[in-house]
Amino acid sequence: MSHQLSFFDSPPANEVQEGNVDQTTRAERISKISWSYSRRAVMEKCLRNYYYEYYGGNKRTATQEANKQLISQLKQLKNRYARTGEILHLVISTYLRKAKQGIIWDENRLVSWAKDLFSKDISFSQSSIGNWKPTNEKYSPSMLSEFYYQDPTALSKCLFSQDRLVAAIASFMNDPLYSEFRQKGSQGNSTIEGFIKIRPHTPCLVDGRVDLAYIEDSKVTIVDWKLGNEDGIGDDSLQLAAYGLWAVESLKCRAESIRICKVHFSSQKIVNFECNSQVLHLARARIMQDAERMAFLEGYGKNACVEAFTPCKQTAICQQCSFLAICDDSKEITYA
Ligand code: SF4
Numbered sequence: 001m002s003h004q005l006s007f008f009d010s011p012p013a014n015e016v017q018e019g020n021v022d023q024t025t026r027a028e029r030i031s032k033i034s035w036s037y038s039r040r041a042v043m044e045k046c047l048r049n050y051y052y053e054y055y056g057g058n059k060r061t062a063t064q065e066a067n068k069q070l071i072s073q074l075k076q077l078k079n080r081y082a083r084t085g086e087i088l089h090l091v092i093s094t095y096l097r098k099a100k101q102g103i104i105w106d107e108n109r110l111v112s113w114a115k116d117l118f119s120k121d122i123s124f125s126q127s128s129i130g131n132w133k134p135t136n137e138k139y140s141p142s143m144l145s146e147f148y149y150q151d152p153t154a155l156s157k158c159l160f161s162q163d164r165l166v167a168a169i170a171s172f173m174n175d176p177l178y179s180e181f182r183q184k185g186s187q188g189n190s191t192i193e194g195f196i197k198i199r200p201h202t203p204c205l206v207d208g209r210v211d212l213a214y215i216e217d218s219k220v221t222i223v224d225w226k227l228g229n230e231d232g233i234g235d236d237s238l239q240l241a242a243y244g245l246w247a248v249e250s251l252k253c254r255a256e257s258i259r260i261c262k263v264h265f266s267s268q269k270i271v272n273f274e275c276n277s278q279v280l281h282l283a284r285a286r287i288m289q290d291a292e293r294m295a296f297l298e299g300y301g302k303n304a305c306v307e308a309f310t311p312c313k314q315t316a317i318c319q320q321c322s323f324l325a326i327c328d329d330s331k332e333i334t335y336a
Contacts, residue, residue: 027203029295030288036207037239040290046312047297052323055301062304070326076134077145077322080161083121085227087114088168088265089211092225093193095172096212099186107173111166118162122147122155145322149335168227168265175268181212181223190214200245202284204291210243213251220247222260236262240273241283248280255280 043050055062057075065071078086091114098105124140125132125147132143146154172178184190196208212223222243240260247258260273300308311329312318318330 026292026295029298030203030291033204033291033294033298034207035202035204035287035291035294037242039207039294040238043290043294043297045317046314046321047309048306048311048327048329049321049323050297051301051306051309052326056304056306061302065304065306067326071323073132073134074322074325076143077148078121078142079145079320079322080158081227083142083144084118084161084165087117088165088227089193089225090117091169092172093211096182096185096190096192099182100188100190100192107170110169110173114165114169115162117141118158118165122158122162126155145320145335149324151335164227164266171265171268177268177270178263181263184214184216184221185212185223187214196242196246196250198246198249200249200280200284202287202291204287204294206242206245206287208239208242208246210246213243213247215251215253218253218257220251220253220258222247222258224260224262226262226264228264228266237273237279238283238286241275241279242287244275244280245283 042053052071053075056065056068057071091110095105095110120141121144125144128143129147129150132148144158146157185192191210191213194210194213196206196210198206200206210222211225214221224240243260244255244258247253248255255275255277258275260275262271262273311327313329315333318324318333319336324330324333324335
């Protein structure tokens with residue numbers, strides 16, 4: 001029987017360059033891929049960004065990369081959306097964990113903690129322009145990309161984001177819409193910021209994190225916090241379906257007994273995602289396609305073949321990109 005070669009059978013770059021076709025099969029390469037929604041989102045957005053994020057700036061891979069130090073440094077920049085989202089998740093998860101122990105942190109305490117964290121990021125970023133060196137200290141302030149790239153409106157943009165963060169925390173604490181999540185999330189059997197590492201009948205590993213999950217009357221509820229506005233389920237459907245795969249795999253429940261909610265604090269809306277066997281089946285198919293593509297790119301990434309990763313050169317995307325300083329293809333674009 002003849003073997004039909006497909007695009008994905010192409011050997012990785014190291015095999016081509018060294019004239020040394022190793023015997024690693026396509027299936028083995030895919031099995032080593034760790035798929036996550038955030039990884040696939042970067043790959044979809046810009047392949048060059050994907051290279052910087054997963055190879056160029058990674059200590060253990062692409063060792064020939066000449067700009068490794070700068071790329072690793074840029075990788076640690078955070079924009080205001082990412083950082084305030086991170087703080088929101090930290091504050092909510094801390095509230096729920098403490099509540100589980102019978103300790104209730106009030107709104108003032110949570111808000112002042114969040115404001116303090118983000119204010120420290122802002123002052124650190126302002127004082128570090130031009131001389132920032134990342135540290136490995138666990139709780140060191142973040143360098144905000146708006147300041148790193150000297151956006152003249154950096155401060156007002158960040159203060160606006162801070163207000164949105166404060167409003168989201170107040171809403172989480174007071175809005176009756178979220179009382180179920182506050183209450184059930186504080187109970188003993190809830191999962192708070194639970195890490196996903198599963199192989200849900202997929203050849204690759206599926207990685208991620210569930211913000212909140214709990215079981216009641218054989219029904220599993222999974223909650224995803226979003227600082228931004230309600231924008232429909234859109235492309236996030238794959239992320240939500242991945243949570244469903246996790247619940248089926250780890251909690252041994254039926255797809256139809258899972259309720260997945262996306263909470264949008266800015267618009268104070270809860271969007272429900274319908275989960276069923278068909279949706280999960282399709283999600284597996286999409287994850288497998290992504291994993292094939294990731295496996296194909298792996299050899300080029302590990303060998304620092306940056307040219308194999310097409311830059312998106314889309315102004316709106318580049319203007320928010322942490323790697324603007326290193327990306328030759330977008331030199332004329334300024335951060336905004
Ligand atoms: S600056 Fe633009 S093209 Fe370059 S890596 Fe970033 S998003 Fe991609």
